[in-house]
Amino acid sequence: MSERTEAHWPNGLLLAYYGDDFTGSTDAMEAMTAAGMPTLLCLDEPTPELLARFPGVRCVGLAGSSRGRTPQWMDEELPGAFASLAALGAPILQYKVCSTFDSSPETGSIGRAIDIGVKYMPGAWSPMVVGAPRLKRYQAFGNLFASVDETGYRLDRHPTMSRHPVTPMNEADLRVHLARQTQRDIGLIDFVQLASADAAAATLRTLMRDDPPVVMIDVLDEATLAAAGRLVWEERGAGVFTASSSGLQYALAAHWRALGLVPETPALPVAGPVDTIAAVSGSCSPVTAGQIRWARDNGFCVERLDLRRALDAGTRDAEIERAAGIAVDALSRGQSALVFSAEGPDDPDVLGFDDIAARAKLTRSEAARRVGEALADVMLLMLERTSVPRVVVAGGDSSGEVASRLGIAALSVAAGMAPGSPLCRAWSNDPARDGLEIALKGGQIGAASFFGSVREGRLLG
Structure with a gap:
């Protein structure tokens, strides 16, 4: 590893995350593992004894169930979870959300999770990356789109999410949707600004403040994915809290790949067949x-x-x-x-x-x-x-x-x-x-x- 590379690459954990449901938690684990970052997903708050069994781990997750819970439940349960993960010392603490942004003010409130979580990291902003091209999720000018059978839909017209039985999506602009869940300021770095690293960083600095705003980052393709990863990583400061989908993991991996820090081609082992499942x-x-x-x-x-x-x-x-x-x-x-x-x-x-x-x-x-x-x-x-x-x-x-x-x-x-x-x-x-x-x-x-x-x-x- 070159001297320049080492300057970008801290020792220890790179990321710790709480998953708002179990399937999303394994999704995030897969993204990091495929990038060459050994990841462990815990089903209870990680203990030193458990982590000692996995000395090479660079990312630790905690699988949760907040996506189906009330804000009152979050107030009681999330502080302990976030505190235990923040104590691990990773520079990025993530509340991992679904890439279809399943949430409402009453159920799975992403806004409430952000309001709780920003207290556990010192950052002056709270980045949000939701788009994940590998999962056919795309964000443009703050609006979220998803593809089904190669047909793209704005999320409020998506055949499933627009009629979700618990958290139906009736607004594709994530700024509007999230504003129903939190009073926190919400900004956006759009894909036009992302084309210039200097412009994106300059825009971000105008948004930063003591009470950290949410700053959404558009992701449309591999170029914007890597640009989003670069912005989060280079502007992480002493540590940031982020509510993001596994698009964050993919974005960070794309940026690290551009720096030569992780393998050029993501890869996972192949399983063999079994007689029955x-x-x-x-x-x-x-x-x-x-x-x-x-x-x-x-x-x-x-x-x-x-x-x-x-x-x-x-x-x-x-x-x-x-x-x-x-x-x-x-x-x-x-x-x-x-x-x-x-x-x-x-x-x-x-x-x-x-x-x-x-x-x-x-x-x-x-x-x-x-x-x-x-x-x-x-x-x-x-x-x-x-x-x-x-x-x-x-x-x-x-x-x-x-x-x-x-x-x-x-x-x-x-x-x-x-x-x-x-x-x-x-x-x-x-x-x-x-x-x-x-x-x-x-x-x-x-x-x-x-x-x-x-x-x-x-x-x-």
Whole structure:
């Protein structure tokens, strides 16, 4: 490493982050690992004892569940999480958000997380990078766009996000959307300003102040991605807090690559095939619905969890036993198994979920969490009764419930899979769980053959 390179490259951790859900947390871990930055994702606040087992780590994450939580919950839970991560000494502390900016003033408020988090770093600005071209997310003049099947949509017209059951996106301008969640000043470095490093830095310095403003940075392509990474890295000062998607990780990696600090070509190990996988899905996304259909048409045992029975205290255990029993029988015969709770946004149980929750005397958010808990119990029974070595969980909330229920302490990347959803290796004090391979998949992630790809350990064309 040259003398010039060393001047850009501090010792120790480069970044610490809190993920607002589990799938997004593995997405960020994948981006850093692929760039040659060993990353550990903790499921509880990182302890010195745990980190001592991974001396070469340059990035540490903490998987959370704030995307589905209230501002009051954030006030109680996030200060401790941010304090533990800030204590690790990384120059960048990130609140990792979804690249579709899932949030509202009442649920998963990104603004509230920023207001809490900026207190833990000394920076005079709070950068925000949301665009991530690898995930087909693009930001221009502050407006967020996403592609589905090669068709681009402004986010308030996106076929899924515009009708999200909890946090529907009715505004694509992220400045307007975020302003509903915080009183903090919000600025923008647009892609025109980014074309000149000097112009971008000069604009940024006019925005900096003692009460750090949020400064959004457009990302459209690889050039703006690297420029965003350069701006964050060069203007990090004594340390900054940022609420960003994994676009931040990709941006930093692009800048570090330009400096010759990380490998020119990102790479992850390749996994081999396994005979069977076990999967559960709590996702309502049309992308996941297509993946469920693919699994059904390609030899998987696919079974629906009856939500009415699963949410009724009197029938819950029996319904979990029923669904898990069918899956276990299939796995015992050498057939991969998938248990799901919904098949797309037009599923009758999705459209009627408020009524289902009301009949169970639960709020919508309570019912959603109970569905995740039921799927976690189904997965637990599948693992206890078979020797399946590889599992998949689809849906951010479901992923958090399942991973927590399995007694996993931390995750690292085992292999590449679909962009944004790597195959992970579980670290656990429980020998039965240590070494388990697990993929946590967000609703919008992956091709139709995703479940088959995980089983085969490679992308299916």
